[in-house]
Amino acid sequence: MTENQVKTSKLTVGPNDDLSIGQSALLGIQHVLAMDVYVVPFIIASIIGLTTKESSALIQATFIAAGVATIIQSYFCMKLPVAQGPSFIPIGAIAGIYFANNQSGNGWGTVLGASLIGAVLVIILGLTGIFNRLIKAFVPPIVGGTIIFIVGLSLMPVALNDNVFMASGDLGQNILLAVIAAVSLVLFAMIGSQFPGKGRIFRISSVILALVIGCLAAQFMGILDLSQVKNAPLVSIPQVPFVNFHFSFDLSSILTMIIIYVVLMAETTGTWFAVSNVCEEPLTDENINRGVVGEGIGCLISSMLGTTPVTGYSTNAGIISITGVASKKVFVAAGAWFIVFGLSGKLSTLISSIPAPVIGGVFVIVCGIISISGMKVIKEVEINEKAMYVIAIPMILTLALTLIPKEFIQSLPSFLQYLFGSSVATASIAAILLNRLLPEEKNEEQITKQKEIKAV
Numbered sequence: 001m002t003e004n005q006v007k008t009s010k011l012t013v014g015p016n017d018d019l020s021i022g023q024s025a026l027l028g029i030q031h032v033l034a035m036d037v038y039v040v041p042f043i044i045a046s047i048i049g050l051t052t053k054e055s056s057a058l059i060q061a062t063f064i065a066a067g068v069a070t071i072i073q074s075y076f077c078m079k080l081p082v083a084q085g086p087s088f089i090p091i092g093a094i095a096g097i098y099f100a101n102n103q104s105g106n107g108w109g110t111v112l113g114a115s116l117i118g119a120v121l122v123i124i125l126g127l128t129g130i131f132n133r134l135i136k137a138f139v140p141p142i143v144g145g146t147i148i149f150i151v152g153l154s155l156m157p158v159a160l161n162d163n164v165f166m167a168s169g170d171l172g173q174n175i176l177l178a179v180i181a182a183v184s185l186v187l188f189a190m191i192g193s194q195f196p197g198k199g200r201i202f203r204i205s206s207v208i209l210a211l212v213i214g215c216l217a218a219q220f221m222g223i224l225d226l227s228q229v230k231n232a233p234l235v236s237i238p239q240v241p242f243v244n245f246h247f248s249f250d251l252s253s254i255l256t257m258i259i260i261y262v263v264l265m266a267e268t269t270g271t272w273f274a275v276s277n278v279c280e281e282p283l284t285d286e287n288i289n290r291g292v293v294g295e296g297i298g299c300l301i302s303s304m305l306g307t308t309p310v311t312g313y314s315t316n317a318g319i320i321s322i323t324g325v326a327s328k329k330v331f332v333a334a335g336a337w338f339i340v341f342g343l344s345g346k347l348s349t350l351i352s353s354i355p356a357p358v359i360g361g362v363f364v365i366v367c368g369i370i371s372i373s374g375m376k377v378i379k380e381v382e383i384n385e386k387a388m389y390v391i392a393i394p395m396i397l398t399l400a401l402t403l404i405p406k407e408f409i410q411s412l413p414s415f416l417q418y419l420f421g422s423s424v425a426t427a428s429i430a431a432i433l434l435n436r437l438l439p440e441e442k443n444e445e446q447i448t449k450q451k452e453i454k455a456v
Contacts, residue, residue: 047095
């Protein structure tokens, strides 16, 4: 048996292998369970203060967008088993754009307008084939790893302050609920790690199980309110552009969202390489450029549905590795499930009724994992003197902009208010500029050559 055959035998179902509709639907549920698609829109809704009805509509739109984008990417564009979902990375920038423009009543419309323009740009980058060169030039591993790290760092105060410490209700109860949810998440994930056979389902569904346990604890404390779920329709129509929401365009918002898209594309490229590896399918430049087009189309559809950008989820590569099932039909089924869930007003209202401290407990662990993911990328790079500044200064900026009094930010010109209102965007710009502008550290061989030249 050849080495290639041994490699291929690790998969029980290949990307192009056939499966029945029933098998695809059953296996597709696993990917839906592993993707915390509902967490991002819930957090955004909590940060910007949406009503329960508005939160439900945002969650519905996100589910539908994730489903459509997953089908487009896995079956039509990239043609690899890649699932799409909302990323945590844009949260800070989205909140900054919203609050900077909300006084004129265009907060969410400006978010959608910036996302729309950014998505069109991503499609153009894929069609022209220049995406790879841009990533290599502006977001090498040291910058990409730093940005991913500061994303987790910047979101930790949101998870703790907005969802736990400053949330409505008794502070002691809020902290207890957050701890219960966080501990449950870690416990189920570890059970899955220690028992990869029978315990696999616990790891795959650890987020949902943690949220369920947190809600049961909230019910026991008497603070879980499900009254609106009873009144929610089983089936509901999603948001309609120019009827339920409008688009507004602001140059500074668009520029910030473009930077976020660059970071998202750097992150999702890593996901593509992971998926390619577990599927034993080569990832060519053509694959990547088609994937960029698919990513842009998915984000364009997201903005047209009134929700935030969707990007590739690396979680699914792990599930493929565990189950050995890499069929694209499974991912089409997962996309279909997302759409079905998105059309259920009762389900989306149920999700939006989860107490904020329960979300906070899960989310803060996710923030830590995001930062550690960035550290893993940084770890692969040689940390010289230049790299230390590329990492440290954005980190300092992230903390500074998180801790600085809001009154000072509000005293600055409007553009600076907006820019500094998003610590992720500001720190990302700093990381890119520092990496481009700081001189490379000279090694001993270069110094010796310079001395020889001067001597001559």
